[in-house]
Amino acid sequence: MTPRFTLTRRLAPDHAARSLRADVSAGLTATPKTLPPKWFYDARGSDLFEEITRLPEYYPTRTEREILTAAAPAIAQLTGARTLVELGSGSSEKTRLLLDALGANLRGYAPLDVSESALREAGEALVRDYPDLEVAATVADFESPIVLPDTPGPYLLAFLGSTLGNLDAGQRAAFLTSVRTALGPGDALLLGADLVKDTGELLRAYDDSSGVTAAFNKNVLHVLNRELQADFDPDAFDHRAVWDPAEERVEMRLRSAHEQQVKIAALDLLLHFEEGEEWRTEISVKFRRESLAAELAAAGLAVRQWWTDEHERFALLLAEPV
Structure with a gap:
């Protein structure tokens, strides 16, 4: 290793x-x-x-990637993140768009997933391809209390793929509260959300x-x-x-x-x-902008930026603790 x-x-x-x-x-x-x-x-x-x-x-994956490709430079500028934390990271493929945008300012990447093999494979590939990056992977369930790594902030916590939609209202409230508890001043949440449509x-x-x-x-x-x-x-x-x-x-x-x-x-x-x-x-x-913003606000998180595709099928949003 x-x-x-x-x-x-x-x-x-x-x-x-x-x-x-x-x-x-x-x-x-x-x-x-x-x-x-x-x-x-x-x-x-x-x-x-x-x-x-x-x-x-199946539009969600490619649509989120399309939005993330366009928004990644703005995300980097708005957050100035030095550590990227990703929940349910899997293969960390979309993560590379953020790693590239965050550039030299980024010091650490902290993926969290239940699959040790996925974390190990992705982590070894990333440290090979990004010579200055430190990867601190954690085998954990994202429904457990979120603990940020002991690495430099500010932190950008990414929860992509609209996985939030797999949780019911009570589970979402508990999860978002856990996110808010983990984040400090200057940190941010990057959230993918599939939208109500035809x-x-x-x-x-x-x-x-x-x-x-x-x-x-x-x-x-x-x-x-x-x-x-x-x-x-x-x-x-x-x-x-x-x-x-x-x-x-x-x-x-x-x-x-x-x-x-x-x-x-x-x-x-x-x-x-x-x-x-x-x-x-x-x-x-599937979410609507107003109701999702209200769920975030109830947990102490305010939407700072909202990006979507031209057909408004999927959204990527940046939220901050208040």
């Missing part, structure tokens, strides 16, 4: 296993049944999501014609079969993408094709599914 790349583990070795058991025990015995979307992302799930981001129907365009992004999103959704069944010795038959569930107008969010669901029972041996749990019963595997909230 190069001295300019360090990796800290803030999660216990059995954190993922314990979290999965807890989420399945609580979520799949509830009415309606639910699971959080983080369980899509084993190696196969991550590959499928990368494939989704390249589909013509329902057809939204649903096509989550139910593509090639069936990649359906395979991604069903991948959670393979994860449960492997990790918890369950006997889900993926062919016995159908992928569904549904728009909830009251909550202004897309929900991904799995619908039972027929009445069936599923055993999860590791939990000694027997689940019953009615024909047509749907269980939710993801929410993806």
